[in-house]
Amino acid sequence: MTTIKIADAIADLLRDGMPVRFEAYDGSGTGPEDSPITLELVNQRGLAYLLTAPGDLGLARAYAAGDLVVHGAHPGDPYELARRLKGHTKFRKVSPGEIVALVRGLGFANLKPPPPPPQEHLPRWRRAMEGLRHSMGRDAEAISHHYDVSNAFYRHVLGPSMAYTCAVYPDADATLEEAQHEKFDLVARKLDLKPGQRLLDVGCGWGGMVIHAAKEYGVKALGVTLSQQQADWGKEAIDREGLGDVAEIRHLDYRDVFETGFDAISSIGLTEHIGVRNYPSYFGFLRDHLKPEGRLLNHSITRHHNRREETGAFIDRYVFPDGELIGSGTHIKEAQDAGLEVMHSENLRMHYAMTLRDWNRNLVDNWDACVDEVGIGTARVWGIYMASCRLGFEWNEIQLHQVLAVRTGDDGSDGFPLRPSW
Structure with missing residues (x-):
């Protein structure tokens, strides 16, 4: 089984490329080496967040949980990080063959969604089960x-x-x-x-x-x-x-x-x-x-x-x-x-x-x-x-x-x- 480097896989999935330095816990890295900001993926749970909720939501989950660490920007004001990532967080369309290769290379376990961080609210469909949108109770x-x-x-x-x-x-x-x-x-x-x-x-x-x-x-x-x-x-x-x-x-x-x-x-x-x-x-x-x-x-x-x-x-x-x-x-x-x-x-x-x-x-x-x-x-x-x-x-x-x-x-x-x- 061919092992895929995590950083290469993430960079390849991004529709518009990796605008900052990205380093993963398997030792791989991608993105500009002279970037003033580095994203460090520190564990497998963070990878699972990124893969199972592509885009802003997966990044937010990994970041809130501490699985994605930012170097070069204060967490209280990550404006420069947000500016550089803007327009670069969406995944491209992936063919069935690419999905199979990705699963084989990264491991099936990484496609099992971990529980979301406690800061996350219920998704819209779950909220709908608890009351109509903008009813007094749900509001x-x-x-x-x-x-x-x-x-x-x-x-x-x-x-x-x-x-x-x-x-x-x-x-x-x-x-x-x-x-x-x-x-x-x-x-x-x-x-x-x-x-x-x-x-x-x-x-x-x-x-x-x-x-x-x-x-x-x-x-x-x-x-x-x-x-x-x-x-x-x-x-x-x-x-x-x-x-x-x-x-x-x-x-x-x-x-x-x-x-x-x-x-x-x-x-x-x-x-x-x-x-x-x-x-x-x-x-x-x-x-x-x-x-x-x-x-x-x-x-x-x-x-x-x-x-x-x-x-x-x-x-x-x-x-x-x-x-x-x-x-x-x-x-x-x-x-x-x-x-x-x-x-x-x-x-x-x-x-x-x-x-x-x-x-x-x-x-x-x-x-x-x-x-x-x-x-x-x-x-x-x-x-x-x-x-x-x-x-x-x-x-x-x-x-x-x-x-x-x-x-x-x-x-x-x-x-x-x-x-x-x-």
């Missing part, structure tokens, strides 16, 4: 998987703002905290918040927008989130700020909010989780909860096109289970079809690339504390996830849109000035 489970990790971990990565959405950088030298403050303030200005008004913030996270609106604009703000840990943190933050009489956070699905007649609604980072097929009911619900001339600001990650496209396996299994993205044109269409008048749309794509850059830096700076809090596997997953997403924004594969709309009055009044005031 609650998906949100818990991503957000109920550890408030301390998020504090290390996100910084004092605890804002896990795209910041808005007033200039290139602004700090992450300055940019997150500007994001919340931009939302408030677009909503034209005034003292005494009522704001509903759906998908409120740790309460950043609720606190900003109540503290800086004097509104009475209600936030809702499906994450219990976020709600607990937000309630404590409200108490620390002494805002208990004007700000509230509930552990609640937005669909269960019973109050109506809000002057403004902010949705910052929720639309990604609700499912495209639910957009009509989502925008309809928000419209029905606004008073006439009440404004909606929808802040969401979008695609650069409006075609339906499933999220990749790595993001779906490790980061955002059941997450769905589509273009801003679909957001605008569905908002209009729900009876909202769309007044303005803004693309903040590069701001999100900068936000992810700064989150990666925070992860590096607090690496030991993050590992102590969530474990080395989860910390690695977060490093590669944020670095990869940064590339997606830089390459215009994904975008970030703020869409401003209003519930126009029966007489056509919208309450807007002739020119934007924000």
